[in-house]
Amino acid sequence: MLKPKPLWLVSGAAIAALAFSLLGQNKTAKTDIATTKAGSEFAPKTAPAAPESADKAGINVQSDAEREALFLADVTTRFAPHITIKHAQIRFLEQVISYLKAHYPDDWQSRVYAILQASFPELSDELMGKFESLQSYNSWLVADREMLQKMSASERRKLLWDKRYAAFGMEAEEIWAAEIRNQKIQDALESVEQNPDGDLLSRAESVVTAIEKTYGDNSQHFIRSRQTELLNKFLDLPSIQSELRDLPATQRRASLREVRATLGMDNEALDRWEALDQQRDDSWENGSAYMQERQRLLGNDNDAPQTRELYALQERYFGRDAEQIRREEASGFFRYDRERRIGRE
Amino acid sequence: MKHHHPLVTALLLSLSLIATPTLARDANKTTYPIVFAHGMAGFDDILGYDYWGDDYGVYVLDTCQWGEYYCNHDINSSQESFVASVTPFASSEQRGYELYQDIQNYLASSGHSYVNIIGHSQGGLDLRKAAKLLKDAHGHRVVKYGISISSPHRGSPIAQYVLNLQPGVTSILETLAEYFGNVIYGGGNDAIAALKQLVNHDFDPNDGVTTGTYAFNQNYPAGTDNIERSRSFLTGQDNGNMNPALYLLKELWTEIDGDGYASYDANGDGALGTGDGNASDNDDDGLVGINSQQMGYRMEYWECYGCLDYAWTQTNTGYVADLNAPTSTQMTSHAWKINQDHLDIIGVPPDTFDEMEFYAAITDFIADNGF
Numbered sequence: 001m002l003k004p005k006p007l008w009l010v011s012g013a014a015i016a017a018l019a020f021s022l023l024g025q026n027k028t029a030k031t032d033i034a035t036t037k038a039g040s041e042f043a044p045k046t047a048p049a050a051p052e053s054a055d056k057a058g059i060n061v062q063s064d065a066e067r068e069a070l071f072l073a074d075v076t077t078r079f080a081p082h083i084t085i086k087h088a089q090i091r092f093l094e095q096v097i098s099y100l101k102a103h104y105p106d107d108w109q110s111r112v113y114a115i116l117q118a119s120f121p122e123l124s125d126e127l128m129g130k131f132e133s134l135q136s137y138n139s140w141l142v143a144d145r146e147m148l149q150k151m152s153a154s155e156r157r158k159l160l161w162d163k164r165y166a167a168f169g170m171e172a173e174e175i176w177a178a179e180i181r182n183q184k185i186q187d188a189l190e191s192v193e194q195n196p197d198g199d200l201l202s203r204a205e206s207v208v209t210a211i212e213k214t215y216g217d218n219s220q221h222f223i224r225s226r227q228t229e230l231l232n233k234f235l236d237l238p239s240i241q242s243e244l245r246d247l248p249a250t251q252r253r254a255s256l257r258e259v260r261a262t263l264g265m266d267n268e269a270l271d272r273w274e275a276l277d278q279q280r281d282d283s284w285e286n287g288s289a290y291m292q293e294r295q296r297l298l299g300n301d302n303d304a305p306q307t308r309e310l311y312a313l314q315e316r317y318f319g320r321d322a323e324q325i326r327r328e329e330a331s332g333f334f335r336y337d338r339e340r341r342i343g344r345e
Numbered sequence: 346m347k348h349h350h351p352l353v354t355a356l357l358l359s360l361s362l363i364a365t366p367t368l369a370r371d372a373n374k375t376t377y378p379i380v381f382a383h384g385m386a387g388f389d390d391i392l393g394y395d396y397w398g399d400d401y402g403v404y405v406l407d408t409c410q411w412g413e414y415y416c417n418h419d420i421n422s423s424q425e426s427f428v429a430s431v432t433p434f435a436s437s438e439q440r441g442y443e444l445y446q447d448i449q450n451y452l453a454s455s456g457h458s459y460v461n462i463i464g465h466s467q468g469g470l471d472l473r474k475a476a477k478l479l480k481d482a483h484g485h486r487v488v489k490y491g492i493s494i495s496s497p498h499r500g501s502p503i504a505q506y507v508l509n510l511q512p513g514v515t516s517i518l519e520t521l522a523e524y525f526g527n528v529i530y531g532g533g534n535d536a537i538a539a540l541k542q543l544v545n546h547d548f549d550p551n552d553g554v555t556t557g558t559y560a561f562n563q564n565y566p567a568g569t570d571n572i573e574r575s576r577s578f579l580t581g582q583d584n585g586n587m588n589p590a591l592y593l594l595k596e597l598w599t600e601i602d603g604d605g606y607a608s609y610d611a612n613g614d615g616a617l618g619t620g621d622g623n624a625s626d627n628d629d630d631g632l633v634g635i636n637s638q639q640m641g642y643r644m645e646y647w648e649c650y651g652c653l654d655y656a657w658t659q660t661n662t663g664y665v666a667d668l669n670a671p672t673s674t675q676m677t678s679h680a681w682k683i684n685q686d687h688l689d690i691i692g693v694p695p696d697t698f699d700e701m702e703f704y705a706a707i708t709d710f711i712a713d714n715g716f
Contacts, residue, residue, distance in 0.1 A: 179402030332554035
């Protein structure tokens with residue numbers, strides 16, 4: 001648990017000094033917990049009792065002032081490196097709101113400015129403005145929730161952004177920058193779906209190009225860390241499924257290999273995938289044959305009672321997995337009685 | 346070479362002492378990757394918000410590269426994770442099978458042989474089936490930690506309420522669309538099967554199929570056969586702080602009384618157990634009573650100022666291996682419950698819950714315990 005970490009110097013010297021001395025005390029207590037914890041996943045008997053309360057931060061603290069100092073030291077340390085970034089400001093404000101609501105439920109709003117001044121005095125007015133904007137935006141989100149839910153995704157997105165701009169101006173784009181980034185990838189996938197020209201490979205490459213534009217220097221890291229999710233998203237597109245379905249099995253496996261390589265998978269991964277594809281092709285061939293024979297035996301009645309003949313059929317097709325298939329059928333789920341999602345199952 | 350004044354040197358020395366090891370803010374890297382299994386409805390777009398994200402679209406286990414800001418600064422920069430996606434509305438027989446396939450895909454891509462799974466809501470049921478199929482396929486337990494969050498392991502009264510078209514519900518589909526958005530109308534969904542899954546008993550004994558959490562729990566238990574360590578986080582919150590959508594459920598429909606013990610669904614609300622006569626004592630998170638949520642050992646989430654938050658395993662309510670037969674304590678105790686509603690712990694605003702630190706703390710817990 002103990003790792004070197006520089007303690008950031010924070011603004012507000014008096015608060016910091018008090019906080020540091022208290023943090024020192026707290027550190028000792030937490031170190032004990034951490035040391036005990038390292039040897040076992042179970043909470044140590046000596047750990048602070050944590051029964052019902054949502055907030056346990058004040059457990060080792062004697063007074064409100066000490067607790068406040070600990071909180072301030074924590075958030076300033078945590079947010080100081082990024083506090084000029086608008087998204088960090090909003091996350092910082094969420095922490096302040098959460099803390100104040102927990103400890104001062106009746107007059108928490110009136111205490112916000114004092115906390116902002118104590119933590120980031122040079123930014124307190126700007127942060128107070130953000131706090132008011134956030135309150136206004138969240139109130140709207142609550143009030144118009146029903147209307148939002150009835151909208152299509154694109155209508156909803158447009159209205160959300162109108163309201164975000166109204167509340168935060170252009171800074172909304174910095175607050176929701178990650179969402180914008182995610183949306184660009186989604187837009188690229190939709191574009192692939194709406195423009196079905198080109199082969200599978202070129203369409204996969206167009207998604208990669210969109211990622212490179214969106215993520216810049218971090219694009220390779222993003223692709224490497226989210227390979228399977230990106231592959232899933234690409235393969236889920238109806239036009240891609242349709243194209244894969246039309247290909248003979250051997251060619252399909254080759255195309256899938258190319259697509260996966262485009263997403264940066266190395267030869268070892270591609271070989272593992274090819275083995276999985278082969279195994280799944282065999283399973284679906286077997287499963288489809290079973291469903292046909294099952295239908296001959298029972299007709300189209302999927303709810304027909306299990307019979308000795310059906311048991312024998314399941315044993316013949318699935319061997320040691322027959323029991324699992326029976327279990328699923330008893331619940332109404334037939335894994336081979338639906339359109340296969342190529343490359344995903 | 347530049348020489349400092351002795352006072353400056355002393356100051357630098359004292360600053361270096363300040364920078365000596367202190368309790369860390371960043372979680373250790375897990376040995377095995379973390380797989381996220383989502384709940385009913387959402388894969389990455391609930392009303393435009395990312396499911397496994399903060400409320401502004403940052404993925405909770407997005408690792409930081411040099412100079413990058415929009416990521417989780419509390420985790421190790423090489424932490425590995427995978428976000429699974431299954432049919433939004435379907436039984437856990439189907440969703441668990443799809444989760445299994447998705448994990449197989451991830452294992453092929455990554456080369457890993459084991460995973461940890463964190464499942465929210467119905468994702469906590471799905472992960473049990475996925476664990477069973479993974480063990481069958483590989484011949485050994487693939488799932489190390491299986492951690493459920495706010496999962497209706499023994500049913501949710503809301504599911505039965507909607508299925509019965511009780512007051513306020515005129516159409517199952519429209520009702521689900523109202524609460525989950527238009528995703529319900531997407532191809533492949535089966536809203537009825539999804540809801541029947543989350544009722545404890547077999548909702549319709551005459552429909553030719555056996556549904557519900559009771560039968561599912563018998564087939565996919567929480568013991569150590571398929572999952573090396575089963576754990577669960579419980580959530581429950583007072584009405585005043587609840588997400589408005591969930592608060593409306595309580596106001597307009599029914600308020601769950603979810604902390605009474607019975608060995609069967611004694612009050613007939615669709616969840617195992619009963620109430621204690623007081624529905625307003627924070628005994629549910631808007632969708633699930635606390636008496637449905639424990640699987641394996643309970644976990645505690647402990648917020649820390651000055652260090653990364655902690656997640657612990659707590660043993661004093663015992664271990665729930667047979668999900669259909671929890672003890673009285675396991676159904677009635679509020680111990681270690683997180684004071685949040687069903688949606689606070691995923692990326693549905695507005696809330697002030699720190700999703701980034703919560704999932705970093707779970708990551709650290711898993712890493713520190715060898716998985």
